[in-house]
Amino acid sequence: MLTAGLAAIVLVIAGETALWGATAQRNDSEASIAADSRLSDTSAPAQITIPAPIQTSAPLAVPVEPEQATPAGFNKSARSIDDPTSIWFVVDKTRPIPDAANYVPPDLVALRSDIPNPYGYPLRQEAADALASMADAATAEIGQQLVAQSGYRAYDIQEIVYNRYVAQLGVAGADRTSARPGYSEHQTGMAIDILATGSGCSLDGPCFGETTAGQWLAANAYRFGYLLSYPADKTAVTGYEYEPWHFRYIGVDLSTEMHNEGVTTLEEFFGLPAAPGYLG
Template sequence: MTVVVVKIAAPTALALVSGSPSPSASASGLTSTAPSPSPSASPAPGILPTTPAAAPGFDKTRYSLDDPTSLWVVVNKQRAIAGAADFVPPNLEAIPAEMKNPFGQSLRTDTVDALAAMFAADKTEAGTTLIAQSGYRSYSTQVSSYQYYVNQDGVAGADQTSARPGFSEHQTGLAIDILDTTSGCTTDYPCFGKSTSGQWLAANAYRFGFILRYPADKTAVTGYEYEPWHFRYVGTALATEMHAKGVETLEEFFGLPAAPGYAG
């Protein structure tokens, strides 16, 4: 039954079977007792008139995937931040010092609020203390960082370690690298993923609107090795939907091309 209800919730079917048919449907004699013309909603026409209106399906077009101020912006090695050289996110705010912010990091206000709730829940539920390791990074910071690695390792080596300027999710103010005070893990190795904090975050971040952006088995999709410390704020609606559907990456959820590397 649940499956049937979900199918009926598709916007096109809903318009045809709901209690208030459109004028054109009425004019053509399509009443609520008529068999539905929609194949997806037709297996049991008898139940249609009494099926309660289900919640509409998740609207994947609600927010822009391209606007760098959008909660759902998708940044990867194929999708640079639009106008990156001049882009600074709105409403940047320092992460409160009481949240363990040793490097004075900032994020968007909405992301700080969600992060505070997640850090508090981690303390209560996992018993650990999380650290905000790295949040917003400016374009010029990314230029310096990338150039440092190019000088040290060449372009190919740098691309393994650092995002190119304009391609870092950290510039949106929506991404945060998280460590903790007890595991001894760093952002150099996947150790954090096995820690109490890392496992709690992987399982619970969605409740606060965050996703683990670079899962272990999705390098071919995201272009990044497993980063158990890197979380991206997308809001609870999207994070919860992705969790419920078992879809781990933004690329897969929105049907975007995989981004294993840079175009040139």
């Protein structure tokens, strides 16, 4: 009962705060809108009524409104994992991009111009915005300049990349480090390979994961909606060797939930089969 009483008082105070904010700024925040719709007469002075202590000894039945209820568990069905335009889309060696040869993601944009991007790769808008925030944070928190080594790769570019690896390493070797065309996170426009200025590393081996920037990214990318797609201990799940440079944008809600649960692959989080190799 005490908790319910406190919740009611907090709600009143929160409403007052939002009302004052709305009066002062007329901003468009959801809180202000909610306050406006809750309060029937915003021109009258608001009154706070503090109820007298309840005298009854019987338990009170306090109705719980849905918005006050304890938040339910994370809704894993809130977005599609099958639609390649969804930020939760899962692509791996068993889950190719549908009609991949013809798929081009929407809203590709250039990266913010102060982020080094030597090959000029774009990303989808939301992923590019999040990258810019992450790059700013890396500069502010560890004094490092993130560098975009890759971003969106079209189907035919992926074909060239993959075939180059096949020529060097053979099919088995190429499959451990590069996606076949149609199976790459890079074709979604939501994956990026990141190094840092002066890291001394390339997109190969564990080098970057041992640097200040690599370690910062591994620990902090989730704050910006990014996930390290191919962790060192999940090769059997992802089908790829450790790639400390490869990050996938999945949105802050999902990246935070995975971080909080300690789950590091999309396959495990969504209960999908491991994807150590191609089916065909």
